[in-house]
Amino acid sequence: MKYYLGVDVGGTNIKAGVTDESGKIILKHSVKTNAGGTAQALADQITLLCREISKKANIPMKDICSVGVGIPGTVDSEKGIVIYANNLCIDGEPIGKMLEAGLQKPVSLANDASCAALGEFVGGSGKEFRSVVMVTLGTGVGGGIVLNGKLWDGFQCAGVEIGHMVIQNGGEKCTCGRNGCWEAYSSATALLRDTRRAMEQHPESLLHKVAGPSGKISAKTAFTAMYQGDQVAKSVVENYLWYLSEGIANIINIFAPEAVILGGGVCNEGDALLNPLKKLVYEKCYGGDRIRHADLRIARLGNDAGIVGAAMLHQA
Numbered sequence: 001m002k003y004y005l006g007v008d009v010g011g012t013n014i015k016a017g018v019t020d021e022s023g024k025i026i027l028k029h030s031v032k033t034n035a036g037g038t039a040q041a042l043a044d045q046i047t048l049l050c051r052e053i054s055k056k057a058n059i060p061m062k063d064i065c066s067v068g069v070g071i072p073g074t075v076d077s078e079k080g081i082v083i084y085a086n087n088l089c090i091d092g093e094p095i096g097k098m099l100e101a102g103l104q105k106p107v108s109l110a111n112d113a114s115c116a117a118l119g120e121f122v123g124g125s126g127k128e129f130r131s132v133v134m135v136t137l138g139t140g141v142g143g144g145i146v147l148n149g150k151l152w153d154g155f156q157c158a159g160v161e162i163g164h165m166v167i168q169n170g171g172e173k174c175t176c177g178r179n180g181c182w183e184a185y186s187s188a189t190a191l192l193r194d195t196r197r198a199m200e201q202h203p204e205s206l207l208h209k210v211a212g213p214s215g216k217i218s219a220k221t222a223f224t225a226m227y228q229g230d231q232v233a234k235s236v237v238e239n240y241l242w243y244l245s246e247g248i249a250n251i252i253n254i255f256a257p258e259a260v261i262l263g264g265g266v267c268n269e270g271d272a273l274l275n276p277l278k279k280l281v282y283e284k285c286y287g288g289d290r291i292r293h294a295d296l297r298i299a300r301l302g303n304d305a306g307i308v309g310a311a312m313l314h315q316a
Contacts (some may be wrong), residue, residue: 003059005050005067005105006311008112009033009042011088015303016049017310018057018064023123025304027057039082039093047102066106067099068313070115070306075156080109083157109312113153116158116299117144118316119309124300129258133251134299135162137264140175141183141247144309145255151316163187165175167246185243188266189221191236195222198236206230219266227272241273245280252294253286255270263299274298 001022007014010033017028029052034045046069054061073085080096082088099107110118117126117134128133131148136142140165145152153159163183164176172178172190184190195217199207206225210233211217222240225233248260269274278296285293303310 002065003063004311004314005053005064006115006307006309006313007046007050007069008115008159008306008310009066009069009071009088010112011072014046014049015307016046016053016109017304017307017311019308023119023308023312025307027053028304028307029053029056033088036102037089039090039095040098042088042090043095043098043102046099050103061103061105062159064105066108066314067103068110068115068310069096069099070110070112070310071095072112072297074156075109075111075153076157076192077108077110077153080107082109106314108310108316110151110310110313110316111144111153111157111160113142113308114153114241115143115313116263116305117146117261117309118151118312119301119305119307120263120299121146121149121309122312123308124305125261125297126259129295130262131255131257132259133162133255133257133294134261134263134305135248135251137186137188137244137262137266139187139189141187143251145217145257146316147255147257155207162247162251165247165250167243167250182243182247186240186247188264190243191219191222191240191266192217194236194239195233198222198232202232205232207236208234220268223269223272238276241277241280245277245284248277248281248296249284252281257294259297261297261299263302263305270298 007016018023074083090179096171120126143162166180168180174184210225211223222233222236225298
């Protein structure tokens with residue numbers, strides 16, 4: 001049996017796990033990210049975490065074949081350098097070589113969303129396909145692309161910023177500085193914004209009852225009120241799904257993958273999200289019902305996708 005280590009670095013936590021050669025996680029653990037530190041400090045933290053997990057799993061480091069690391073930002077996988085990561089102070093640093101020196105193992109780096117896509121491709125909702133696109137709906141809209149079994153990240157590893165294609169000219173302001181980006185309409189953040197706006201404009205809406213006395217809302221709030229028959233909430237959800245379908249249809253029209261896999265908390269709505277979304281997406285795809293288009297699926301691995309994908313970077 002061959003063993004691998006996968007590391008998923010986030011701005012808040014670092015998650016890591018030991019996997020077997022099929023991508024099955026044997027043991028995992030997470031620690032708080034040493035935010036604001038140096039690249040060497042981050043490399044040392046990852047190195048320590050990997051060694052701790054190896055020990056706890058009773059799999060000596062000498063039996064670990066390689067280590068893969070997913071990092072949010074633009075990653076030069078060939079050079080082992082993070083070109084740009086706005087939440088980590090490691091731009092331009094050879095963190096790949098730092099990790100190889102600390103772990104004495106081959107180390108591969110990739111964007112974290114690409115790792116999540118690879119994880120779903122290897123052991124999740126995309127395992128029966130050769131080409132998939134994963135879309136992550138969270139604070140922003142991220143993504144990863146696997147084409148013919150290989151990760152695709154574009155020229156200078158700066159591609160797959162799918163959340164920043166414009167779907168509404170002159171539309172909502174995006175955090176990237178442009179207006180009308182898909183992320184500004186289809187992220188969980190955008191859904192929260194639209195829910196708040198609807199509550200402000202409609203004090204009679206059940207959205208207020210669902211939010212409770214504190215007024216605290218989540219990506220689930222609009223769906224919950226819609227299930228209770230609230231028409232304002234229904235409009236919020238329908239508007240969200242319409243914009244979400246715009247971006248997914250664009251992805252299908254460009255890449256023609258076998259599957260588009262959706263991840264993120266909003267996907268917990270299951271069929272209430274997926275069924276109307278499929279109808280909207282397929283209506284917008286080139287060729288309509290004359291062509292068989294990509295399957296639309298919800299991610300299966302959850303928070304483990306990044307660990308599994310990072311561990312499997314050696315085969316990507």
